[in-house]
Amino acid sequence: MSWTSDELMTVNAARALAGARTCFVGIGLPSAAANLARRTTEPGLVLIYESGTLGSKPSRLPLSIGDGELADTADAVVSVPEIFNYWLQAGRIDVGFLGAAQVDRFANVNTTVVDRGPGRPEGRLPGAGGAPEIAASCGKVLLVLRHSTRNLVERLDFVTTVGHGDGPGSRARLGLPGAGPVAVITDLGIMRPDPETAELTLTEVHPGTTPEQAVAATGWPLAVAPGLRVTEPPTEAELTALRRLAQGAPDA
Amino acid sequence: MAEILTLRDAVAGLVHSGDTVAMEGFTHLIPFAAAHEMIRQRVSDLTLVRMTPDVIYDQLIGMGAARKLVFSWGGNPGVGSLHRFRDAVENGWPRPLELDEHSHAGMANRYVAGASRLPFAVLRGYRGSDLPSRSATISTVVCPFTGEELAAVAAINPDVTVIHAQRADRDGNVQLWGLVGVQKEAALAASRVLVTVEEIVDDLAPAPGAVVLPSWTVDAVAVVPNGAHPSYAAGYTVRDNGFYQAWDAVSRDRDAFLRWMDENVLEAAR
Numbered sequence: 001m002s003w004t005s006d007e008l009m010t011v012n013a014a015r016a017l018a019g020a021r022t023c024f025v026g027i028g029l030p031s032a033a034a035n036l037a038r039r040t041t042e043p044g045l046v047l048i049y050e051s052g053t054l055g056s057k058p059s060r061l062p063l064s065i066g067d068g069e070l071a072d073t074a075d076a077v078v079s080v081p082e083i084f085n086y087w088l089q090a091g092r093i094d095v096g097f098l099g100a101a102q103v104d105r106f107a108n109v110n111t112t113v114v115d116r117g118p119g120r121p122e123g124r125l126p127g128a129g130g131a132p133e134i135a136a137s138c139g140k141v142l143l144v145l146r147h148s149t150r151n152l153v154e155r156l157d158f159v160t161t162v163g164h165g166d167g168p169g170s171r172a173r174l175g176l177p178g179a180g181p182v183a184v185i186t187d188l189g190i191m192r193p194d195p196e197t198a199e200l201t202l203t204e205v206h207p208g209t210t211p212e213q214a215v216a217a218t219g220w221p222l223a224v225a226p227g228l229r230v231t232e233p234p235t236e237a238e239l240t241a242l243r244r245l246a247q248g249a250p251d252a
Numbered sequence: 253m254a255e256i257l258t259l260r261d262a263v264a265g266l267v268h269s270g271d272t273v274a275m276e277g278f279t280h281l282i283p284f285a286a287a288h289e290m291i292r293q294r295v296s297d298l299t300l301v302r303m304t305p306d307v308i309y310d311q312l313i314g315m316g317a318a319r320k321l322v323f324s325w326g327g328n329p330g331v332g333s334l335h336r337f338r339d340a341v342e343n344g345w346p347r348p349l350e351l352d353e354h355s356h357a358g359m360a361n362r363y364v365a366g367a368s369r370l371p372f373a374v375l376r377g378y379r380g381s382d383l384p385s386r387s388a389t390i391s392t393v394v395c396p397f398t399g400e401e402l403a404a405v406a407a408i409n410p411d412v413t414v415i416h417a418q419r420a421d422r423d424g425n426v427q428l429w430g431l432v433g434v435q436k437e438a439a440l441a442a443s444r445v446l447v448t449v450e451e452i453v454d455d456l457a458p459a460p461g462a463v464v465l466p467s468w469t470v471d472a473v474a475v476v477p478n479g480a481h482p483s484y485a486a487g488y489t490v491r492d493n494g495f496y497q498a499w500d501a502v503s504r505d506r507d508a509f510l511r512w513m514d515e516n517v518l519e520a521a522r
Contacts, residue, residue, distance in 0.1 A: 027330055050356055051278050051431045063493045064329035066279020068486050071431050077461055080278055080303070080434040081364050084357040089376055112353070112382070121342045126327030126334075129304075132381045133357040162380035174380045175400070 003234050005187035006146075008206040010242055011234040013097075013144045013185040015041055020095045022046040024088060024134050027065045029144045030097035032245060033185075035061055039241040048093060050130040052078045061245045084130070088137050091177055096138030098161070100145045101125050102153050105199045105220045106170070107143060107163030107181035109135070110156040122157075131161040140179045147186035153219040164198040188214045190231065194223070201225045207233050254424025254470035259448065259479075262472035263289045266446045271411040274301040274363075274442065275308060278433030279329060279491070282308050282483035283416040285476040286448050288517045291315050301410055303359045303434060304329070307482065307499050310336040311517070313349060314509050320350040322408070324359040331496055335503040345506065352387055358405045362389070363434050365407035366441025377403040413442035416480045417465075418487055420449045421456050424467035429459045430486030436463050445469060448476040450488045459487075 003011075013033030017023060018041045025034045025047050035058065038045050047056045051066040055075030062070055071077045078087070087093060102110035111131060114123040135141050141163070145151050163181040164170055171180050184191045189205035202214050203225045215222045234242075257265070267273060267290055275283050287308045300309055301322040306329070312318055314336030326337050340349040354362070361373035374393060384390040389406035415435045417428035426447045428435065439445045447470055456464070478488075482495035502512045 051280070052433065053431070063331070063496065064279050064491070066329070066431055067491055067493070068280070068430065068484060071280070071486065077431060079432050079436065079463075080356070081360040081437060084360050085375070089357065124326075124333075124338045124341045127323065127325050127353055128355040128381070128383060129325035130356040132355045132379075132383070133375075133377050136376065136379060159380065159382045165380055170380075175376075176379055177376075 001236055001239050003239055005206070007234060007239060007242055008231070009144060009146070009185060009187040010036060011238045012190060012206070012231055013142065014238070016142050016183055016185060017042050017045060017095060017097070020045060022048060022093045023095045023097055024048045024050070024093045024138055026098045026131070026134070028099045030099055031065070032061060033144060034097055035245055036238070036242050039245070040238055048083070048087065050080070050083060052080055052083045054078065054087070060248045084133060088133055091137055093137070094139045096134035096141045096178070098131050098134060098141060098143055100143055100151070102151060102156050103143060103145060103184060104153055104156050106165060106167060107184060107193060107200055108156055108159050108165065109143070109161040109163060110158045112158040112160045115157040128160050135161045135163065135180065136176045136178060138178050141181040143181055143184045145184070145186060147188040147214060147217045149217060149219040152217070164193055168196070168198045170198070188217060191222070199223065202228065204229045204231050206231050254420070254467045254473045256422070256424060256452065257472045257474055259285060259289050259474040259476055262446050262474045263293055266412050266444045266471055267295050267414070269295050270297045272299040272301060274408065274410040274413045274438045276302060276413065276415055276433055276435045276438040277480065277483060278303065278431055280431040280433065280483060281416045281428060281435065281485055282306060282480050283414045283448055284308050284481055284483060285479035286414045286416070286446065287312055288520070291317060291513070291517055301408055303356055305334060305337055307334070307496065310334040310503055311513065313337050313340050314346070314503070315513060316346040318349060319347070320352065322352040324354045324356045328496055328499060331500050335500070336509060339506070352389055353383060354387065354390065354405065355383065358390065358403070360434055362405045362408040363437035363441050365405070366409045367437040370407060372404045372406050374402045374404055379403070408441055410438070410442040412444040412446060413438045414446045415439060416448045416485065418449065418485050419451050419453050419456065420447065420473045421453055424470055424473045425456055426465040426470055426473065427456045427459065427462050429462035432461070432463045436465065439465055440469065444471045446472050446474070448474050448479040450477055450479070450485050451475060
């Protein structure tokens with residue numbers, strides 16, 4: 001089977017959920033990946049949506065975080081204040097899975113405004129949503145976005161959500177309880193924070209991608225980890241499950 | 253006690269130009285019909301409060317009804333931008349829009365404080381974010397017991413909260429279920445409450461996980477079947493995802509938007 005670069009991204013994002021028990025799911029790419037994980041690597045994964053659903057088991061990929069099926073198939077439905085206070089803030093959720101518009105070398109995220117240059121008004125993005133507290137309070141965080149110099153930038157125009165702040169020790173100084181971002185999965189490969197410097201480093205590329213391509217598509221001088229690996233090609237089962245999801249088809 | 257009124261009379265009596273208005277419903281039970289009636293009655297200069305402005309506020313903003321927006325996530329869920337919101341913020345069309353911007357956790361807690369009639373709420377939030385630099389309603393407070401510094405967010409107490417619910421009884425007791433969002437808090441935080449419902453029934457049979465707002469917490473109930481469309485009411489309607497996808501093209505262009513509003517909202521009452 002052949003595949004697209006977006007499929008490589010989503011399949012690898014789903015694989016990153018292996019071993020997770022509970023996941024706070026952002027809309028868009030994270031939702032596709034988390035639902036794929038439920039159909040492949042992690043069938044018992046508890047999906048938690050900010051609309052107040054705990055344990056959603058949608059048969060089709062939802063368009064929004066509040067599609068009726070998310071509530072109809074959930075173990076429990078709670079109010080929005082409760083999902084954020086009793087479940088997220090209380091530290092009950094293993095993994096936060098987020099998309100992003102801009103990410104910097106310390107995996108900080110901007111989803112608020114972009115600078116469009118002198119004489120032009122700021123470009124408006126949707127805003128924070130649940131992200132600042134999801135990234136603060138989940139046990140760890142996964143980010144998924146397409147790899148480009150526009151998305152992976154030297155300097156954020158606005159810090160909406162803190163990843164590793166300005167480097168090692170930053171999260172502890174800010175009092176952020178979770179471990180923060182552990183991987184950024186893109187359509188070219190995977191970046192992980194260096195254990196010493198907390199700076200995102202290219203640790204994997206997808207089949208058919210060179211590290212040079214990933215470096216060229218990154219807005220800071222991206223370090224390549226020694227022992228760079230190539231991700232396993234998507235299996236037929238993964239691609240079939242993903243395509244059924246994308247078509248809105250129920251689980252096979 | 254809640255009065256059972258027509259939507260027209262309920263909006264005319266409870267929603268006034270210059271008000272701070274919260275129209276809640278987290279993807280589910282969004283009170284679109286009430287917003288359309290507000291547009292027809294030319295209510296203006298509103299401070300609109302909503303966690304997710306969604307298409308409902310894209311329409312109110314595009315029609316020039318709002319001077320300020322208090323929110324936490326302004327996109328078309330799963331589709332992309334809210335183009336009327338963006339046009340107002342970036343270009344001031346049809347009028348400039350002041351923003352007070354939060355995270356979801358912050359907004360949810362602002363409503364909790366409002367419903368509790370406390371001046372502010374406390375959460376572990378916004379740490380390291382630039383959001384507090386642009387908002388006068390985010391600050392910090394030190395815990396008197398542990399010394400921990402926590403985020404403090406100002407209460408929201410709307411002049412009027414408008415919600416949609418599945419049903420009410422003849423006394424005006426209101427029942428809603430499914431994704432109940434932040435509606436209970438938004439209603440109890442407000443000075444006045446308007447609820448549109450799918451139907452009025454003789455008896456409110458208990459429903460699993462339902463929220464009940466007693467009649468004496470509500471000012472007016474108006475029956476508007478399908479009044480949440482293109483959002484939905486669990487048990488009655490399903491979310492019209494096709495509408496949300498089609499809204500992208502309608503709302504991208506100022507003239508196409510105004511034509512759509514004229515044909516589907518303003519004409520609808522003539």
